[in-house]
Amino acid sequence: MGPDPSLAYRTECHEKDESEFRNFESGALFDRVFNTYKLMHTYQTLDFVKQKHLEWANCNYFSMTMMESIDSLDELVDESDPDVDFPNSFHAFQTAEGIRKEHPEKDWFQLVGLIHDIGKIMALHGEPQWAVVGDTFPVGCKFQNSSAFGIYEPQCGLDNVLMSWGHDGNEFAAVTNEHSSCSILEYLYRVMKFNKCTIPEEGLYMIRFHSFYPWHSNGDYMHLCSEKDLQMLPWVKEFNKFDLYTKSTELPDVEHLRPYYQSLIDKYCPGILHW
Numbered sequence: 001m002g003p004d005p006s007l008a009y010r011t012e013c014h015e016k017d018e019s020e021f022r023n024f025e026s027g028a029l030f031d032r033v034f035n036t037y038k039l040m041h042t043y044q045t046l047d048f049v050k051q052k053h054l055e056w057a058n059c060n061y062f063s064m065t066m067m068e069s070i071d072s073l074d075e076l077v078d079e080s081d082p083d084v085d086f087p088n089s090f091h092a093f094q095t096a097e098g099i100r101k102e103h104p105e106k107d108w109f110q111l112v113g114l115i116h117d118i119g120k121i122m123a124l125h126g127e128p129q130w131a132v133v134g135d136t137f138p139v140g141c142k143f144q145n146s147s148a149f150g151i152y153e154p155q156c157g158l159d160n161v162l163m164s165w166g167h168d169g170n171e172f173a174a175v176t177n178e179h180s181s182c183s184i185l186e187y188l189y190r191v192m193k194f195n196k197c198t199i200p201e202e203g204l205y206m207i208r209f210h211s212f213y214p215w216h217s218n219g220d221y222m223h224l225c226s227e228k229d230l231q232m233l234p235w236v237k238e239f240n241k242f243d244l245y246t247k248s249t250e251l252p253d254v255e256h257l258r259p260y261y262q263s264l265i266d267k268y269c270p271g272i273l274h275w
């Protein structure tokens with residue numbers, strides 16, 4: 001593993017020293033985090049991921065507005081996160097507000113901050129947390145081994161890589177060939193496409209790969225990347241600094257913020273969506 005490139009981006013943090021984020025070796029939440037990742041790396045196989053793609057492919061589990069789905073994350077505490085022990089809905093607003101401060105003109109980016117973790121809603125609809133939360137990684141090749149291709153071709157593009165099943169956006173990829181070229185869609189990305197949301201491609205890319213820490217923060221899996229992946233990487237990194245360093249036990253006043261974010265939802269992903 002290389003050094004974490006996002007170190008260079010770290011913004012000011014009021015409560016916690018920035019080097020203390022993503023501590024997976026100790027801390028109050030260590031046991032919970034460790035167990036979630038242990039289950040994930042035990043059960044997230046190629047077959048498991050293909051099965052999940054089939055199950056969630058048609059966005060016919062439930063229907064609700066984007067704001068209702070954010071509110072439903074009040075019920076969810078992410079068991080893989082060593083930095084957060086409060087409901088995920090607050091993390092949604094914290095991330096969005098951090099982006100709004102530095103990118104006041106990019107309303108679509110703020111909205112991505114708000115909705116990026118909404119795929120975690122699957123944990124409220126029967127999926128275990130190890131199949132929903134936490135960092136993602138390609139299946140079908142060795143974990144974090146920069147020379148291993150497994151079932152993939154060099155520079156095949158992340159579009160063609162089957163990621164562990166999680167809350168990020170994999171397009172449905174009819175898994176066409178056992179040995180290569182799967183066409184794939186991460187969950188939330190699929191929901192956005194299915195519902196014809198108009199967030200720009202950079203934003204959808206942030207949604208799709210924000211949990212792929214081995215790639216965007218550790219520089220691994222570059223041998224699978226296409227030109228387009230490399231062009232999009234700076235956007236994913238820019239997003240990551242807000243996703244990570246806005247986590248704070250100082251919770252935002254959601255009711256005060258709601259009207260502004262409702263206006264962004266109305267602009268980019270209005271009405272009742274299919275999940």
Ligand SMILES: [Fe+2]
Pocket residue numbers: 116117167210211
């Ligand atoms: Fe996430």
Ligand SMILES: [Fe+2]
Pocket residue numbers: 091095116117243
């Ligand atoms: Fe997040």
